[in-house]
Amino acid sequence: KENKKCILQSVSVMGCDSEHILTGTAIGESVCLARDLGNYPGNVATPSKLAQVAKDIAEEGQMKVTVFNREEFTEMGMGGLAGVAIGTDEPPKFIILEYMNGGDTKPKVLVGKGLTFDSGGISIKPSPKMDEMKYDMCGSTVVLGVFKALALLKPNINVVGIIPSTENLNGGKAYKPGDVLTAYNGKTMEILNTDAEGRLLLCDALSIACAEQPEMVIDYATLTGAARIAVGTEIAAMFTNRQDVALELNHIGQEEDDPVWPLPLHQGYEHMLSSKVADLVNSPPSSYAGASVAALFLQRFIDKTPWVHFDVMAFNTRSRPGRPEGGEAMALRAVYRFLVNRYAQP
Numbered sequence: 001k002e003n004k005k006c007i008l009q010s011v012s013v014m015g016c017d018s019e020h021i022l023t024g025t026a027i028g029e030s031v032c033l034a035r036d037l038g039n040y041p042g043n044v045a046t047p048s049k050l051a052q053v054a055k056d057i058a059e060e061g062q063m064k065v066t067v068f069n070r071e072e073f074t075e076m077g078m079g080g081l082a083g084v085a086i087g088t089d090e091p092p093k094f095i096i097l098e099y100m101n102g103g104d105t106k107p108k109v110l111v112g113k114g115l116t117f118d119s120g121g122i123s124i125k126p127s128p129k130m131d132e133m134k135y136d137m138c139g140s141t142v143v144l145g146v147f148k149a150l151a152l153l154k155p156n157i158n159v160v161g162i163i164p165s166t167e168n169l170n171g172g173k174a175y176k177p178g179d180v181l182t183a184y185n186g187k188t189m190e191i192l193n194t195d196a197e198g199r200l201l202l203c204d205a206l207s208i209a210c211a212e213q214p215e216m217v218i219d220y221a222t223l224t225g226a227a228r229i230a231v232g233t234e235i236a237a238m239f240t241n242r243q244d245v246a247l248e249l250n251h252i253g254q255e256e257d258d259p260v261w262p263l264p265l266h267q268g269y270e271h272m273l274s275s276k277v278a279d280l281v282n283s284p285p286s287s288y289a290g291a292s293v294a295a296l297f298l299q300r301f302i303d304k305t306p307w308v309h310f311d312v313m314a315f316n317t318r319s320r321p322g323r324p325e326g327g328e329a330m331a332l333r334a335v336y337r338f339l340v341n342r343y344a345q346p
Contacts, residue, residue, distance in 0.1 A: 026152035027336065031329040034138070034145030038314060038327025042117035042134040047093040047165035050114055050137070053144055054095050054163070061099060061151025068094040073204075078164070079182040080189065080200035085166035087121060087174025092166035094205075097143075099150045102158035102345050106215035110335070111205045112143030113198045113221035114165030121168050121194030122176050135314035136198070138328065139220035140165060142312070145332045146339075156345035162209055164201040168194070180278050184208055185301060188278035196283035198223050199297050206301040215343070216245075218308045218335060219298070226290030227263070227311035234323075236260040236331040237311040239295035245308060248342070253334040257322060260310065260331055269293050273300075310335075 013021055037045055037053065051067045058065035073094040074082040085092035095114070100107070115136040119125060125133065140163040147161050175181070179191045181200065185207035189200065198221050209217050227237035236253075238260045240246045246262045253260040272284040272293050280300060284293060295309050312330040319325045 023153060026149055027333055029152065030145040030149040030336075031332055033148050034141040034329035034332055035324070035327035037141040037144065038135050038138045040134070042167070045134065045137060046090055046116055047114065047167075048091060050116070050140055050144070050163060050165050051093045051095050054097055054147075054161075057144060057147050057151050058097060061147070061154070063147070063151070064098040064100075066096040077182070077184050078204040079184070080204045081164045081166065083175045083179070083181040083191075084121075084168050084197045084200050087171035088167040088169040089171070090116075090167050093163075095161075095163040095165060097147050097161035099147060099157075099159045099161075101154060102156050102343070105158050105343070105345065107158040107160045107212065108216045108339055108343055109160045109162060109209040109212070109214045109218070110143045110146055111162045111202060111209055111217065111219035112140035113137065113201055113219075113223070114140035114163045115198055115201065115222075116165060116167055118168045118195070118197065119170055121170055121174055121197060123193045123195040124170060125195060132315070135327065136222050137165065138222055138314035138330075139310075139312065141327070142220045142329055142332045142335075145329055146336050149336050155340050157339060157343050159339065160209070160212070160214070162205045164205045166201070168197045183301065187280065187300060190275040190278040190281045192281050192285065193283040196294075199294055200282060202298055203301045206298060210302050210305045214305065216306045216308070217302060218310070220310045220312055220331065222314045223311045224291045224294050226294075228313060230263060230291055231261050233313045233317060234259070236313070237291055238262050238308060239265050239292070239311070240308040241265065241299070241302075241304075242306050242308070245306065249308065249334060249338055252337050252341070253331070256333045256337060258331060258334040260334055263295075264292055265295055265299060266292055267296075269296055273297055
């Protein structure tokens with residue numbers, strides 16, 4: 001039979017005004033962008049691809065975009081990102097988007113883990129389901145999705161997006177267990193597991209974010225399996241040093257059907273990050289409280305800046321209403337609404 005396409009020509013919506021329709025359409029388009037990027041194979045959704053998408057969004061929304069290559073960010077002192085990236089020939093990128101439409105107010109910074117494929121490095125992952133590691137960059141896709149919404153809806157707010165992006169592979173120069181890397185802020189990190197690489201990308205990005213004294217830093221990362229064990233696959237695990245923010249995001253997440261749930265930043269677990277040869281280890285030998293310990297690692301790089309860390313699920317294993325199987329955009333809608341509700345100027 002002939003394959004005929006159905007073309008939608010008109011839609012009638014009852015019960016809301018045009019502004020709400022335009023907002024919903026823009027958020028939907030932004031969520032779909034994030035999901036589509038996550039579904040691309042790793043040889044398509046490379047760091048260069050993420051950089052190009054960032055440039056396209058910047059052009060659409062009249063934003064500033066800066067992309068640093070391997071040589072540049074290594075010279076700048078991003079030892080975490082450079083250490084992870086050294087094992088791959090695919091050009092890594094450090095991407096900065098700046099949406100400045102809020103006057104003199106301090107920026108809000110979004111950081112997204114852009115690990116476009118994760119083999120685990122020398123601490124290699126098991127072969128079964130390794131193909132799913134193309135989704136390890138879905139923290140970055142959420143940031144790009146938020147910036148797509150900013151480009152379309154143009155709220156009066158200042159937001160900076162930072163995406164450290166690379167592959168984690170097993171090349172001859174790859175970093176190794178026992179190596180010591182130095183982050184952008186000067187802290188040294190003993191590598192005990194090369195598969196705990198996401199926090200090494202984020203520590204440089206968070207250090208740079210906090211150097212600008214922002215009003216708030218929010219990071220997204222597919223960081224730990226422990227978070228999935230704690231809250232399952234349909235909720236974003238949330239860690240923060242601001243309990244008022246946790247309550248607000250929890251409430252917004254419920255209303256947006258984009259649920260987030262707070263987990264503890266328990267300082268009693270700090271000892272698990274101790275190292276005899278560096279300021280901290282990247283992954284403790286103990287498997288207890290893995291998501292909390294990973295968040296505590298990141299907290300070392302944000303000092304006292306108001307901060308939220310989302311440990312997110314990258315993809316849906318089954319279809320459900322509003323969530324098709326495949327790439328997810330977890331906490332995108334909740335954070336966009338949180339930023340606009342709390343910080344946008346009249």
